[in-house]
Amino acid sequence: MATEAHDAAATAGAHGAGEAVGMPQLDFSTWPNQIFWLLVTLTAIYLILTRVAIPRIGAVLAERRGTITNDLAAAEDLKQKALEAEAAYNEALATARAEAGKIVAKARADIQAELDVATAKADAEIDAKTAVSEQRIAEIRAGALESVTEVAKDTTKELVAALGGKADAKTVNAAVSARMKG
Amino acid sequence: MAEEGASGFQIHPMDQFIVKPLFGGDHIAWYTVTNVTLWMGIAVVAIAALLMLGTRRRAIVPSRSQSVAELLYGFIHNMVEEVTGHDGVKYFPYVMTLFLFILFSNLLGLLPMSFTTTSHVAVTVVLAMMVFLGVTILGFVKNGIGFLGMFWVTSAPLAIRPILAVIEVISYFVRPVSHSIRLAGNLMAGHAVIKVIAGFATLAVASPVVIGAVTAIYALELLVACVQAYVFTILTCVYLRDAVGGAHH
Numbered sequence: 001m002a003t004e005a006h007d008a009a010a011t012a013g014a015h016g017a018g019e020a021v022g023m024p025q026l027d028f029s030t031w032p033n034q035i036f037w038l039l040v041t042l043t044a045i046y047l048i049l050t051r052v053a054i055p056r057i058g059a060v061l062a063e064r065r066g067t068i069t070n071d072l073a074a075a076e077d078l079k080q081k082a083l084e085a086e087a088a089y090n091e092a093l094a095t096a097r098a099e100a101g102k103i104v105a106k107a108r109a110d111i112q113a114e115l116d117v118a119t120a121k122a123d124a125e126i127d128a129k130t131a132v133s134e135q136r137i138a139e140i141r142a143g144a145l146e147s148v149t150e151v152a153k154d155t156t157k158e159l160v161a162a163l164g165g166k167a168d169a170k171t172v173n174a175a176v177s178a179r180m181k182g
Numbered sequence: 183m184a185e186e187g188a189s190g191f192q193i194h195p196m197d198q199f200i201v202k203p204l205f206g207g208d209h210i211a212w213y214t215v216t217n218v219t220l221w222m223g224i225a226v227v228a229i230a231a232l233l234m235l236g237t238r239r240r241a242i243v244p245s246r247s248q249s250v251a252e253l254l255y256g257f258i259h260n261m262v263e264e265v266t267g268h269d270g271v272k273y274f275p276y277v278m279t280l281f282l283f284i285l286f287s288n289l290l291g292l293l294p295m296s297f298t299t300t301s302h303v304a305v306t307v308v309l310a311m312m313v314f315l316g317v318t319i320l321g322f323v324k325n326g327i328g329f330l331g332m333f334w335v336t337s338a339p340l341a342i343r344p345i346l347a348v349i350e351v352i353s354y355f356v357r358p359v360s361h362s363i364r365l366a367g368n369l370m371a372g373h374a375v376i377k378v379i380a381g382f383a384t385l386a387v388a389s390p391v392v393i394g395a396v397t398a399i400y401a402l403e404l405l406v407a408c409v410q411a412y413v414f415t416i417l418t419c420v421y422l423r424d425a426v427g428g429a430h431h
Contacts, residue, residue: 023196025303025370030201032212034304041222046227046279053233054275057255060240060248065243 152176193381195374199301217297225299232404233282254282258415265419270426278421281415282308288369288407292400300410301369303362305325310362313418321425332424361417368410370401 024030153176160172204215232254244252258281262274284300291298299305321329328342333350335343376399383392 023370024199024201025366030210030216030218031304033201033210033214033216034218034299034302035308036212036224037216038299038305038308039227042279044226045283046275048226048230048233049278049282050275053237053251054235054242054255054278055323057233057252060242060244061252061256062238064242065239066316144217151413 149176149180152180191322193378195377195381198297198373198377199370201302218299218302219289220281220288221297221299225283225290227284228290229282254278261416262419262422265416266423266426270419270422271427273422277415277418280313280418282412284309284365284414285408285411285428288411289404291369291373292403292407298369298373301366301373303366306362306366309365309414310358313361313421314358317421317425320422329425357421360412365410366415372399372406375399376403 153173157169157177158174160166196385202217202327204217206218207214210216232247233251236245236251239248240255241248255278258278259271261276262270264276266273270358287298287300287305290296291301321332323329333347333354335346338346376396379392379395379399383389383396385392
């Protein structure tokens with residue numbers, strides 16, 4: 001079968017580019033030609049691959065892997081920095097809050113101190129004014145007592161005179177004084 | 183390819199496989215520029231265009247053609263690494279060469295009026311023999327006479343080991359045959375079937391059916407073109423593992 005096909009194909013080959021009788025694949029007269037050009041082709045492809053394509057694609061893939069790794073590392077780094085910044089911000093916030101608390105306490109203490117001073121001053125003034133007033137009241141009272149004695153003596157003299165007695169100034173005075181003491 | 187002659191249909195499904203001199207003449211010497219030369223040259227140009235022009239900008243964010251080139255690179259590189267192990271990676275350029283040649287030849291062969299170089303047994307036999315001889319020589323260089331231990335199945339009972347050894351040896355030598363015939367046979371059959379069915383298109387009644395059938399088979403052939411390139415490559419890797427990974431299955 002194979003030799004038959006071979007013969008037929010060989011005949012076709014001898015006819016040149018005619019019709020294929022049987023399988024052109026088994027026309028062994030074309031084999032050296034095909035094998036020669038196949039080897040040329042494979043060599044060409046091999047050279048293209050080893051000289052240019054494989055190193056280039058390998059380098060691109062390696063570079064891409066490197067870039068991705070670097071980018072991931074950079075992202076990790078930035079994330080770390082963001083966390084640090086957040087921590088710093090929180091710390092600053094806490095410090096500021098503490099500072100504000102201190103300022104408020106100090107202000108409160110100052111106001112309290114001022115208030116105390118003012119209160120003490122006012123108390124002192126009030127005390128002074130009270131003392132002055134009491135003295136005046138005492139004076140007025142003393143004055144009033146004297147006036148009452150005077151009025152009583154005079155009234156008594158007038159009364160005695162009006163009742164027809166003869167008022168002895170000395171006696172009346174002594175009597176009034178005695179009564180008032182009593 | 184069908185001509186309605188006096189004797190009815192004349193369908194010549196095998197004409198597409200004829201090797202012709204490109205610039206006239208009848209004789210085909212080993213150096214004659216033929217349609218084989220033309221289509222292998224087109225394959226080289228296509229591969230160069232994809233792998234050299236496509237990647238010329240060396241972009242970190244790849245363009246479409248660069249993505250395809252990187253995809254092919256990664257696909258074959260992973261295959262070689264996974265199947266043959268870490269020691270096999272240094273044979274990656276050879277495997278890549280085979281894969282790209284077969285893939286591009288298969289796909290270019292699907293263009294109308296084109297010539298499918300990988301449908302020729304001459305081509306696939308050379309490809310398979312390169313793998314077979316390469317693996318055998320490499321196996322002996324790396325493992326010495328221990329490479330023969332591959333045929334001595336130590337996990338089997340001692341009594342049946344000689345029988346297994348005979349089977350293993352036969353299967354080893356059948357490898358290049360199946361390796362090459364599988365590729366050429368698949369492509370030749372597919373292309374011939376398309377031509378035969380297309381031949382019936384001259385019948386006006388049948389032509390709508392023919393168009394549908396050719397379209398469907400063309401889609402199938404597109405799949406076959408890629409799958410056969412993949413199969414040839416992964417078998418190459420499997421054979422390479424025997425030589426690189428030592429004499430154990």
